Amino acid sequence: MIRTGDEYRDSIRQGREIWMDGERVDDVTVHPAFKPIVDLRARIYDMAHEEATQDVMSYVDPETGDRNCIANKLPFTRQDWQDKRQAVDRVLDEARGVITRVGDETIGEMWSLYDGQDVLNEVNPDFSENIRRHIRRAVTDDPFHISANTDPKGDRSKRPQDQDPDMLLHVVRETDNGIVVRGAKYETAAPYANQAFTKPTIANWGDSALSDYAVGFVMDMNSPGLRYICRTGFAGRRPAVDYPLANRVDEVEALVIFDDVEVPWENILFYRHTAAATFIRSTLHRYSAFPYVQRSVRMADLMIGAALWNVRQTGLERNPAVQEKLAQLACYREGINAHLTAAIANAEDSPGGLLMPNQSLLYAGRVWAQTQLPQMMHHARELCGGQICITPDAASFAEPGPGEWLDKYYSINDDWNSDDRRSLLAFARDLLNSDYAGHRLTFQLFAQAPPFAHYQAVYRNFDFDGPLDLVKKAAELSDNVLGSGAAR
Known part of the structure; x- marks a missing residue:
């Protein structure tokens, strides 16, 4: 069910290794660079409980009677999209600025995989079930869900295999419980999120059908082996009266280090299959x-x-x-x-x-x-x-x-x-x-x-x-004209 703001704060106080300006951050909920945006994300949770905003931010599941988040609801109707649009506007009203990474824009990337279950089934039917389960969990458990996409990349004229392999996130071995991954990702809001849909960046995988770089999974942000190295935050650097937006709605990015992090099999959405990686890249923003x-x-x-x-x-x-x-x-x-x-x-x-x-x-x-x-x-x-x-x-x-x-x-x-x-x-x-x-x-x-x-x-x-058809008729071209290739 919908969480409260305090429950969200408790969920990110798990001893993560977070660094900013060369110093270890003990608690993002009180650190001056993080507190404003954490408070705002907590406020979004609380809005789903308050009478004035509850029906804008949430809905009642007709089957369970539970109240769930509008943003995470699978879209089946135009009204679903109107409701989502209204909820985003209400959040931005509350923020008095523009905030981008609060969850509603990244859950849509998971829906793209939901559309690609046939592709996942070619690899392993368990992966298709994993995506359905995680989408259900996003609806019922209401985690702060973000996206992990961009790697450091290194020399982009070379294949990842032809340089330091860690420049792109990759699988280093399998275990009985899952896979172990190594590399790094840039992620907005990672230090204060609950989970991330971690997926491959745009990369040259070559012509192979399988690749250790073609992997996608849901990452619990409290997992051992994760390290967060953040850019300098804008909040707290200068007085809020002079820089109101920087102190109110700054969303902190981090280079998230995956230092041999184990990912359970049930959290893996696709693995080694380059066709699945290509599919998610081509449909990533279909909803988001x-x-x-x-x-x-x-x-x-x-x-x-x-x-x-x-x-x-x-x-x-x-x-x-x-x-x-x-x-x-x-x-x-x-x-x-x-x-x-x-x-x-x-x-x-x-x-x-x-x-x-x-x-x-x-x-x-x-x-x-x-x-x-x-x-x-x-x-x-x-x-x-x-x-x-x-x-x-x-x-x-x-x-x-x-x-x-x-x-x-x-x-x-x-x-x-x-x-x-x-x-x-x-x-x-x-x-x-x-x-x-x-x-x-x-x-x-x-x-x-x-x-x-x-x-x-x-x-x-x-x-x-x-x-093409319009000009073919207007120019009176023959039926033999086909062109050099399909535009799509």
Whole structure:
């Protein structure tokens, strides 16, 4: 059943070996770099118990009578997707920012394997049962589920076998209980998650049908042999009053070291079979792309709000050039929203009997959201003006001497005093211009895959037959014209 926030906190206090800034982290629930995001994840659990948000965040299973998490529910209807979308929006409202790795976006990767049970059965029918069991467990036990994907990779011009083999996670031996793996993965939220769907990265496995690098499993994050080496967190480095987003919604990435970690057979979803590894790579974002792209709508809303408040308080809202920039931001936002709405309206049956968002529309929406993001951030910067990079910190505003001068020059009128103006500029700086803002922009290349992979997904899922047939008829081509190969 749905856990409480305190139960979640207890589940990650298991003596993990976590490192940040060269120091061992004893308890992520109280460490200043982790506490804000852990508290927010705990808050999501508690929202499922509170009367005001319970029905948005959870549902009652008609067979068991238990209350389960909306995010983990298998999608069979359009209403299921509408419910998931509403739940994500409510979480982002609570966060007052954008958070990406909270579970709803990674459970969809497991659903892709659910669709691929025929592929798994070619290897071992036990693997197919394993995926069904883990999906049931995700629904009933409500773990904080994340994804382990990217390896250090090493020299990418070489096969993993032709260099240090640990550059990609691989199986080193079998035991009676399971397999032993060695290597490393970059994972967002790993130090404070419960489990991770660990899978192979994009790699050159060669032409062999079997490979020790083609392995996928569910990893208990409390397992012996795991070590977490984290990047420096943004939370706690600077005052929250000056950097509100960095201190509220920073999600910490870690290089997770697998130092001969044993994975039980019941947690293995595929093993050595390169066809299964290729399948999961090609369908990985079939479902999970939806909540990722949905978060881009919220990012657009934050940019529009920050920019519009800035031009309003300086009296520039009626300027045609300003309105043009605001309209461009609005078109960006509505373009993402339209793709998501249409992807649900035109949802498709999946091979496993689920309902998946229309794949062509979803992937095209992802391309629109990600390729336009840098330019949209710059439009928002232009509208906010240069003061987001030169405004002093809150301590200077509070100090009697400099504070008097800052109050004079940052107060605009009776509606906009210096404190509100400083708060708005500080928020815009953290959204668009800070170390945290730069990290969030680059993070898209890690969290949602690089642009070429986005375009490849569109290429594989767009129906090229329609345009081909249209031109064949319009140009009066003969039936002998077949082309050099199938577009899909």
